Amino acid sequence: xxxxxxxxxxxxxxxxxxxxxxxxxxxxxxxxxxxxxxxxxxxxxxxxxxxxxxxxxxxxxxxxxxxxxxxxxxxxxxxxxxxxxxxxxxxxxxxxxxxxxxxxxxxxxxxxxxxxxxxxxxxxxxxxxxxxxxxxxxxxxxxxxxxxxxxxxxxxxxxxxxxxxxxxxxxxxxxxxxxxxxxxxxxxxxxxxxxxxxxxxxxxxxxxxxxxxxxxxxxxxxxxxxxxxxxxxxxxxxxxxxxxxxxxxxxxxx
Amino acid sequence: xxxxxxxxxxxxxxxxxxxxxxxxxxxxxxxxxxxxxxxxxxxxxxxxxxxxxxxxxxxxxxxxxxxxxxxxxxxxxxxxxxxxxxxxxxxxxxxxxxxxxxxxxxxxxxxxxxxxxxxxxxxxxxxxxxxxxxxxxxxxxxxxxxxxxxxxxxxxxxxxxxxxxxxxxxxxxxxxxxxxxxxxxxxxxxxxxxxxxxxxxxxxxxxxxxxxxxxxxxxxxxxxxxxxxxxxxxxxxxxxxxxxxxxxxxxxxxxxxxxxxxxxxxxxxxxxxxxxxx
Numbered sequence: 001x002x003x004x005x006x007x008x009x010x011x012x013x014x015x016x017x018x019x020x021x022x023x024x025x026x027x028x029x030x031x032x033x034x035x036x037x038x039x040x041x042x043x044x045x046x047x048x049x050x051x052x053x054x055x056x057x058x059x060x061x062x063x064x065x066x067x068x069x070x071x072x073x074x075x076x077x078x079x080x081x082x083x084x085x086x087x088x089x090x091x092x093x094x095x096x097x098x099x100x101x102x103x104x105x106x107x108x109x110x111x112x113x114x115x116x117x118x119x120x121x122x123x124x125x126x127x128x129x130x131x132x133x134x135x136x137x138x139x140x141x142x143x144x145x146x147x148x149x150x151x152x153x154x155x156x157x158x159x160x161x162x163x164x165x166x167x168x169x170x171x172x173x174x175x176x177x178x179x180x181x182x183x184x185x186x187x188x189x190x191x192x193x194x195x196x197x198x199x200x201x202x203x204x205x206x207x208x209x210x211x212x213x214x215x216x217x218x219x220x221x222x223x224x225x226x227x228x229x230x231x232x233x234x235x236x237x238x239x240x241x242x243x244x245x246x247x248x249x250x251x252x253x254x
Numbered sequence: 255x256x257x258x259x260x261x262x263x264x265x266x267x268x269x270x271x272x273x274x275x276x277x278x279x280x281x282x283x284x285x286x287x288x289x290x291x292x293x294x295x296x297x298x299x300x301x302x303x304x305x306x307x308x309x310x311x312x313x314x315x316x317x318x319x320x321x322x323x324x325x326x327x328x329x330x331x332x333x334x335x336x337x338x339x340x341x342x343x344x345x346x347x348x349x350x351x352x353x354x355x356x357x358x359x360x361x362x363x364x365x366x367x368x369x370x371x372x373x374x375x376x377x378x379x380x381x382x383x384x385x386x387x388x389x390x391x392x393x394x395x396x397x398x399x400x401x402x403x404x405x406x407x408x409x410x411x412x413x414x415x416x417x418x419x420x421x422x423x424x425x426x427x428x429x430x431x432x433x434x435x436x437x438x439x440x441x442x443x444x445x446x447x448x449x450x451x452x453x454x455x456x457x458x459x460x461x462x463x464x465x466x467x468x469x470x471x472x473x474x475x476x477x478x479x480x481x482x483x484x485x486x487x488x489x490x491x492x493x494x495x496x497x498x499x500x501x502x503x504x505x506x507x508x509x510x511x512x513x514x515x516x517x518x519x520x521x522x523x524x525x526x527x528x529x530x531x532x
Contacts, residue, residue, distance in 0.1 A: 055426035079427040084351050110347065115380055117341035123329060124322035129349040130371030159374040167374045170395050
């Protein structure tokens with residue numbers, strides 16, 4: 001097995017969140033999510049629908065960040081209005097960022113502090129409320145800390161499991177927070193009360209590192225595994241085809 | 255029409271819808287003309303970018319209705335952030351799909367459209383006026399009744415248009431500009447170039463003609479009018495200028511310097527020349 005970076009481990013963990021999605025529009029927000037989604041498409045999920053980041057669906061995989069690659073093969077048109085149509089139809093899996101995320105997967109990308117006059121204005125609600133109630137949503141948090149993994153988010157943009165449960169079975173029937181991938185590990189909500197659970201830790205990360213960097217109690221199973229290492233084929237694809245300029249490593253500080 | 259004639263129709267307190275998306279194909283020459291005018295207390299409805307940031311920075315805005323405000327390559331709009339963090343504007347924040355529904359409801363003369371988006375999130379808490387509606391059919395599902403976002407005026411920017419108000423988007427995404435026009439009482443479209451009607455199909459297919467003359471009250475020829483946002487295929491985003499714009503939010507001195515260099519000029523022509531000179 002070859003040596004690999006933390007960013008490459010994260011990209012593989014992100015690719016794994018799309019396993020089983022099949023013919024579905026995947027919307028990865030951010031550099032490593034884009035690398036992970038393209039990696040999944042080039043390996044175990046060839047049927048994923050991916051855009052060029054603007055409005056064209058591409059049948060082939062281009063490198064991220066505008067690096068030189070093959071001629072794009074356009075297989076369809078996906079302007080924002082059609083993205084919303086896919087979203088409402090549930091034909092989509094999004095991976096968004098989260099400035100704050102809590103124990104039940106509530107996400108905040110709107111602002112820090114009092115929304116009337118925030119200490120820090122962020123993006124806004126974006127598609128968080130609609131995404132989380134309509135189709136699978138995953139999160140990518142490149143800076144796992146007590147500032148990002150918090151007991152309570154300041155504003156709920158993406159809906160977590162506790163709030164979805166409170167809505168009842170009808171309103172929440174399409175709600176699914178698939179996974180959270182951070183620079184330290186992989187997390188899901190596959191627990192009786194849907195509290196966040198550690199699925200795996202990236203190579204070199206200890207349980208106490210994650211516990212220290214998390215502002216709430218994580219469910220930690222006894223049989224904690226290491227995040228699957230990239231295969232030689234995956235490393236080759238990432239380094240030569242998907243991210244030849246290595247911009248993915250800029251998103252993860254560890 | 256000229257930018258000045260459009261802005262002469264604006265009144266204090268109006269609700270203004272602005273087309274485009276983030277830092278993409280924004281009617282910036284019209285926005286810049288508003289900065290030169292005495293108009294104030296505007297309510298903006300926008301998939302927000304530097305249109306929102308600039309109008310906020312010039313104290314033209316009372317309220318912003320948005321799903322996000324972003325410069326795309328610079329995720330957070332720093333002038334909008336300053337206004338929010340100073341408590342200078344009222345924020346009405348929706349999911350970006352709810353915004354589309356609000357415009358579509360207004361365009362369709364409906365009081366609201368139902369949606370699942372918003373349930374369980376703080377959209378409900380931050381907009382206490384939002385009401386729920388129950389499906390009258392067997393399912394009985396409870397949904398958010400997204401109210402119509404009726405606009406006084408819509409401003410959009412297209413690649414080409416004819417004199418009569420038929421507009422052409424040659425770029426990859428028409429965004430929601432047609433809905434902004436349909437949701438508004440008065441609609442003004444700037445464009446890179448006015449062409450004779452018979453030449454509209456020379457550069458793009460019939461699918462590029464989503465804006466028709468029923469939805470437009472005035473056309474303004476504004477080459478470079480979307481600058482510094484992108485307007486493909488005519489030009490990309492002026493990233494260097496956008497960085498300069500973003501950096502000017504850092505402190506009052508930089509902002510004053512940026513303003514006097516580019517914005518406190520007599521006309522759009524002067525702006526375009528100042529941009530070229532730099």
